[in-house]
Amino acid sequence: xxxxxxxxxxxxxxxxxxxxxxxxxxxxxxxxxxxxxxxxxxxxxxxxxxxxxxxxxxxxxxxxxxxxxxxxxxxxxxxxxxxxxxxxxxxxxxxxxxxxxxxxxxxxxxxxxxxxxxxxxxxxxxxxxxxxxxxxxxxxxxxxxxxxxxxxxxxxxxxxxxxxxxxxxxxxxxxxxxxxxxxxxxxxxxxxxxxxxxxxxxxxxxxxxxxxxxxxxxxxxxxxxxxxxxxxxxxxxxxxxxxxxxxxxxxxxxxxxxxxxxxxxxxxxxxxxxxxxxxxxxxxxxxxxxxxxxxxxxxxxxxxxx
Amino acid sequence: xxxxxxxxxxxxxxxxxxxxxxxxxxxxxxxxxxxxxxxxxxxxxxxxxxxxxxxxxxxxxxxxxxxxxxxxxxxxxxxxxxxxxxxxxxxxxxxxxxxxxxxxxxxxxxxxxxxxxxxx
Numbered sequence: 145x146x147x148x149x150x151x152x153x154x155x156x157x158x159x160x161x162x163x164x165x166x167x168x169x170x171x172x173x174x175x176x177x178x179x180x181x182x183x184x185x186x187x188x189x190x191x192x193x194x195x196x197x198x199x200x201x202x203x204x205x206x207x208x209x210x211x212x213x214x215x216x217x218x219x220x221x222x223x224x225x226x227x228x229x230x231x232x233x234x235x236x237x238x239x240x241x242x243x244x245x246x247x248x249x250x251x252x253x254x255x256x257x258x259x260x261x262x263x264x265x266x267x268x269x270x271x272x273x274x275x276x277x278x279x280x281x282x283x284x285x286x287x288x289x290x291x292x293x294x295x296x297x298x299x300x301x302x303x304x305x306x307x308x309x310x311x312x313x314x315x316x317x318x319x320x321x322x323x324x325x326x327x328x329x330x331x332x333x334x335x336x337x338x339x340x341x342x343x344x345x346x347x348x349x350x351x352x353x354x355x356x357x358x359x360x361x362x363x364x365x366x367x368x369x370x371x372x373x374x375x376x377x378x379x380x381x382x383x384x385x386x387x388x389x390x391x392x393x394x395x396x397x398x399x400x401x402x403x404x405x406x407x408x409x410x411x412x413x414x415x416x417x418x419x420x421x422x423x424x425x426x427x428x429x430x431x432x433x434x435x436x437x438x439x440x441x442x443x444x445x446x447x448x449x450x
Numbered sequence: 451x452x453x454x455x456x457x458x459x460x461x462x463x464x465x466x467x468x469x470x471x472x473x474x475x476x477x478x479x480x481x482x483x484x485x486x487x488x489x490x491x492x493x494x495x496x497x498x499x500x501x502x503x504x505x506x507x508x509x510x511x512x513x514x515x516x517x518x519x520x521x522x523x524x525x526x527x528x529x530x531x532x533x534x535x536x537x538x539x540x541x542x543x544x545x546x547x548x549x550x551x552x553x554x555x556x557x558x559x560x561x562x563x564x565x566x567x568x569x570x
Contacts, residue, residue: 294559313562
């Protein structure tokens with residue numbers, strides 16, 4: 145049996161273990177949250193290093209991307225480097241391909257996504273492939289990177305401007321403590337101000353991107369809207385149903401009642417392949433994703449479309 | 451020495467104001483961010499300065515701020531470097547030579563303003 149261990153800066157309330165079979169191999173997936181404690185995450189990685197087949201780094205990015213430029217998140221790199229024997233991955237090796245494919249799949253196989261779908265993408269530098277896919281499809285997109293990470297009421301509407309702002313700020317912002325940039329630990333359990341920035345939610349048909357950012361200012365009612373995100377729990381799904389969302393689509397598969405983060409899926413591929421991430425490269429990941437045949441999971445919440 | 455540092459600090463604040471107020475995009479981004487910021491040069495205790503952000507425009511005065519939302523404290527040379535764009539606030543913040551007291555969102559916003567002006 146392959147063993148994949150996920151260490152996350154996220155809430156320990158989302159901890160879980162699941163046994164899955166993938167391509168004929170049994171895999172044990174375990175996720176351990178450290179409630180935003182970077183030192184605890186680093187200690188957990190050092191402890192597990194060398195005893196499992198791959199480590200997933202959750203609740204944090206090691207790299208952010210915009211228009212082919214890669215920006216380092218210092219705290220993320222520190223966690224990656226804490227694993228000296230076992231490969232540690234943050235999901236960025238597959239996220240670009242998987243999420244780009246998810247958008248194309250939804251456009252081709254469902255009536256949820258069309259070129260006239262108005263998209264609020266809460267952050268794009270952590271999933272530039274998805275951002276490019278929306279633009280390629282012709283959707284009007286608001287990139288909420290400044291709104292959701294810095295509380296600035298400034299919608300970015302083009303990839304060019306997103307890349308320009310990223311070039312100016314990310315080399316320095318990536319050096320700051322990650323907890324300043326992204327909700328971690330207990331911050332992930334609560335919500336900020338559900339009245340703030342609601343005009344951006346109201347103007348969208350689809351709210352896409354990181355779940356914790358989506359939830360940050362989520363209005364009490366989102367009737368007729370749908371959500372495209374990464375990881376959700378059954379509690380999150382119920383919350384969205386209660387608020388009137390029509391569908392929740394997750395880009396990663398559901399196992400044991402929950403969707404797993406891209407970091408765990410990437411770690412699973414690394415474990416199955418028995419290779420270092422650098423050896424796999426883009427083509428290697430592409431081949432494994434094709435073999436796994438992952439498609440987005442669409443959950444109908446029963447809400448009435450707008 | 452301290453008179454020269456004071457002049458350099460005030461010149462740097464003039465430059466910072468000009469850079470913010472000529473940047474239409476930054477004004478749009480900060481249109482809701484009305485804040486009073488105290489600037490404290492640790493090695494120039496007799497010097498007072500405060501920044502006022504109102505609807506995207508910046509002004510500054512050579513006097514203390516009353517009930518500031520943010521307090522920026524650093525040696526004069528560090529503050530001058532930040533306001534002139536010779537250095538970013540990130541490194542002095544991380545090595546402890548610059549302290550920022552205020553809400554995390556305000557602190558992040560101030561860092562952002564500086565990077566939008568000077569970042570390349």
